[in-house]
Amino acid sequence: MTEFKPIGLIHTPNTDKSLTPIQSARSDLPGTVEVFSQYTEGLQGLEEFSHIFVFYEFHKSEKDIALLVNPYLDEKKHGLFATRFPCRPNPLGFSVVRLVTRKENILFISGADMLDGSPLLDIKPYIPEFDVFDATRTGWFKNRSVK
Amino acid sequence: MTEFKPIGLIHTPNTDKSLTPIQSARSDLPGTVEVFSQYTEGLQGLEEFSHIFVFYEFHKSEKDIALLVNPYLDEKKHGLFATRFPCRPNPLGFSVVRLVTRKENILFISGADMLDGSPLLDIKPYIPEFDVFDATRTGWFKNRSVK
Numbered sequence: 001m002t003e004f005k006p007i008g009l010i011h012t013p014n015t016d017k018s019l020t021p022i023q024s025a026r027s028d029l030p031g032t033v034e035v036f037s038q039y040t041e042g043l044q045g046l047e048e049f050s051h052i053f054v055f056y057e058f059h060k061s062e063k064d065i066a067l068l069v070n071p072y073l074d075e076k077k078h079g080l081f082a083t084r085f086p087c088r089p090n091p092l093g094f095s096v097v098r099l100v101t102r103k104e105n106i107l108f109i110s111g112a113d114m115l116d117g118s119p120l121l122d123i124k125p126y127i128p129e130f131d132v133f134d135a136t137r138t139g140w141f142k143n144r145s146v147k
Numbered sequence: 148m149t150e151f152k153p154i155g156l157i158h159t160p161n162t163d164k165s166l167t168p169i170q171s172a173r174s175d176l177p178g179t180v181e182v183f184s185q186y187t188e189g190l191q192g193l194e195e196f197s198h199i200f201v202f203y204e205f206h207k208s209e210k211d212i213a214l215l216v217n218p219y220l221d222e223k224k225h226g227l228f229a230t231r232f233p234c235r236p237n238p239l240g241f242s243v244v245r246l247v248t249r250k251e252n253i254l255f256i257s258g259a260d261m262l263d264g265s266p267l268l269d270i271k272p273y274i275p276e277f278d279v280f281d282a283t284r285t286g287w288f289k290n291r292s293v294k
Contacts (some may be wrong), residue, residue, distance in 0.1 A: 002152075003149070004149050005148050005236065043226045046226055046286070049229065049285055049286045050283045051280045081269075082272050092202060125288070127231075127285050128282050131172075133172070138275070138276075
């Protein structure tokens with residue numbers, strides 16, 4: 001067991017799960033990432049990156065998890081780890097969002113797909129040389145029933 | 148505080164931090180991701196994805212963290228959250244690796260950049276439609292001193 005502690009809070013327009021965009025790549029909603037002020041120094045230079053990974057807790061997801069689930073974009077069941085479904089053994093979510101600007105400990109973002117109030121766990125820069133892969137096979141996603 | 152529990156163990160040739168590849172995109176080392184057998188059903192269909200996100204604990208990183216750090220690829224200091232440095236308030240690491248094959252609860256991967264014995268926290272499929280972004284600005288990385 002490892003204790004993960006919130007290092008901030010994410011504020012978004014998404015207060016209703018059913019109206020929340022599926023994936024940041026499909027969202028142009030604005031949001032703010034409030035990093036607790038004791039960590040402000042750790043944000044130095046982050047504003048020079050156009051995109052960032054934001055890691056957070058799926059704080060509203062069910063604690064009872066199923067290992068076969070219906071992802072939002074398909075009507076068939078798939079192994080939980082072959083999906084991005086939010087009810088997971090460890091409720092870890094991440095989104096790649098556009099970093100519009102930083103004002104001290106507040107990050108203004110675009111592409112918010114997380115629920116309002118999500119506890120922030122980490123931030124890392126998005127670097128295409130590290131993060132873009134030529135994934136040739138995407139399983140059920142390629143043949144999904146919902147576009 | 149949220150307790151994150153290991154759901155498996157990652158086995159790699161990387162037993163020495165100083166010899167461990169920097170980023171999976173720069174590694175062609177093999178490894179295995181052992182998912183604890185009670186979660187095997189959750190892996191159904193994962194083998195149809197060529198690339199996966201593997202999330203794990205940086206279990207050997209220092210607990211005393213600094214907010215300004217020297218990333219491995221630069222000689223200047225930068226805000227911790229503008230780097231992928233492993234000593235972080237929450238010791239959360241992730242790698243995108245190629246999934247070579249799956250045998251029951253064991254995933255055979257290529258691109259191992261994690262330390263041997265890293266506790267596994269989560270697995271998600273890599274989906275270019277969700278995960279590839281046109282990041283136009285990459286801050287210090289663009290002007291880094293180590294290629």
